[in-house]
Amino acid sequence: MAGNMDENTDSGISLEPYIESVRQQLEDQDQIFLIGVLVALAVVIITCVFLKYFLTSKTVRSAVLLVGLCDAGKTLLFSRLLSGKFKRTQTSITDSSAPYKVINERNTIWTLIDLPGHESLRSQYLEKFKSAARAIVFVVDSAIFQKEVRDVAEFLYVLLTDAVLCKNAPTFLVACNKQDITMAKSAKLIQQQLEKELNTLRVTRSAALSSQDGSGGGSVYLGKKGKDFEFSQLPIKVEFLECSARGTKGEEAEADIQALESSLAKL
Structure with a gap:
């Protein structure tokens, strides 16, 4: 070895x-x-x-915001969506929120938030809740729309050019309320008149910005440059629908809000 x-x-x-x-x-x-x-x-x-x-991003944006001018019927609509019941209301000075169970097969639950419509309050509440918005219900008083068209358009302009809302792109529902009143304007007519008013506003606002420092701040250009404004140009889906929170047969009757409920069920 x-x-x-x-x-x-x-x-x-x-x-x-x-x-x-x-x-x-x-x-x-x-x-x-x-x-x-x-x-x-x-x-x-x-x-x-x-x-x-x-x-987290999917969970956070779970709010449905009710916005609009004073006396458009937001708070009554809030009550009808939650309980179906008629409730006498007064001008809101703060927000109200509650879980809202959507009428669909998934039994989805969103947070329904009624925001004050007064001009001195609405911007601060919008700032508080806009990042959480999955949908925005903009309530319009169809009966006196002709008198308020300028104010409605100005508020809409703020919402539709907001950088956060444009980025998150919540569903945007324009609820043409008070259709039970004889003089109420149709959703189609309201849409057409708002497009014209927003087109005019876009020109004046753009001119005002260019005469200052040329900065749009947190704003996004409305629609497409070189073309008359139409809602179809927006990155946000905008739907016009008719409703009556009061109901067509008085306070004891059911509200006529099926179109709104149907749209909320698709969120």
């Missing part, structure tokens, strides 16, 4: 290169394994961050 080992040594055959080669291969495999583990961990972390961001 000793003779054989001596012969291998004498013949110049050494095991050291072979052992070194095996050791190097094992080290290389360890490095590959370590890199694989690190890559796998990185993928898991990135996936978790993405899922958290995605799920």
Whole structure:
């Protein structure tokens, strides 16, 4: 036995290169394994961050905001959507909110929020809740719309050019309320007149900005440049519908809000 080992040594055959080669291969495999583990961990972390961001963004925007001018019928509409009951109301000076169960197969629940319509209050409440808006219900008094068209258009302009709302793109429902009143304007006519008024407003607002420092602040250009304004040009989906929170047969009757409920069920 000793003779054989001596012969291998004498013949110049050494095991050291072979052992070194095996050791190097094992080290290389360890490095590959370590890199694989690190890559796998990185993928898991990135996936978790993405899922958290995605799920959070979906969850946060769960509010349905009722907005509009004073006395448009927002608070009564708020009550009708929640309970179906008629309720005598007064001008709101703060927000009201409650869970709203949508009438659909999923039994979805949104947070319905009634915002004050007074000009001195509405901007601060809009700022507070706009990031959470999945939908905005803009309530219009169809009976006296002709008198308020300028004020309605100015408020709409603020909403439709808001950078946060344009980015989040909540569903926008213009609820032409008080259709039970004889002099009420139709949703189609209200849409047409608002498009004309907003087109005029866009010109005057753009001119005012350019005469200052040329900065639009947090505003987005309304519609498409070089074309008369139409709601179809917006990145936000805008739908006009008719309703009557009071109901066509008096206070004891049911409200005529099926079109609004149907649109909210599709959110």
